[in-house]
Amino acid sequence: MSIPINNPAATPPRPCELCGSTDYKFLFNTEDRLGLAREVFRIVQCRNCGVWRTLPDMTEAELAAFYPKDYWGGEPAEKWIRASQADKTDFIKKCQLQGGRLLDVGCGAGFFLRALNQQTWQAYGVELGEPAAHAAQQIFGNAHIFTGTLLEAKFAPAFFDVVTFWSALEHTNEPHAHLREARRILPTGGTVIIQLPNAASYQARYFRGDWFALDAPRHRYHFTLPTLQKLLHDTGFEFYRSTLRSPVHNVHALRQSLKARWWHQSTAKRAAFLLAIPFLKPCDFLLSSVHQGATLTVAARAV
């Protein structure tokens, strides 16, 4: 199966949503790792602000076809949910955030919201995918989970204490508009937390189009710490904490990227991949220490 994209290469790309520039340079090509399209996608870099983006431009309706029904997975065990969310709950604790009203943008079936201490947090979510939003609504109720985008949800000003984007901001065509909206629904001193793949990581540099976390065409903008810090500054936030470690994401991305690069090359490369599996975790630890880790998590305060 191949999903057609109604955007011929001749159509000029939209201006960069972060800075308005139309000037960009080509970096490399990539393909859909899920095999839903035969088209080749282009990764380009804005010459003005430095952010990477995926071309061709695609509408939200076109992008929706690239999310398989099982993109968010099925209903897992409670223990798995807590383990899979440990990166996130640990980061929240390190930011000294104890409780309050929290909105998770792109909350999926609510796994992160479920892993929070329900005694101290009032959990809210926004989710575009209807099956996942429905699963979250079963737990948190319709009043706490909005089906649609953050921009459509129209929450009251300064309604939340914390807004999180876990693997969410890179999926939208409008990251600048989303952070502006996050600023509007937070009071001064409120916190935004963003986790996304690090386009300056050793994995991004080495694997390029084969990097698992590139996830084109679903990931529209690809950030580094400097490009994300600039976006936060431009939308009314003051950056205060970051980490490039993620035991949950980084080794998984390394394994899948290596597989994409080697699996179809030769029998020898396939054997090398299988032999390398036990060494990937220490390897990622070492490379992430020397170079940059593959997942970027940042916290910023509304100013």
Ligand SMILES: [Zn+2]
């Ligand atoms: Zn730009």
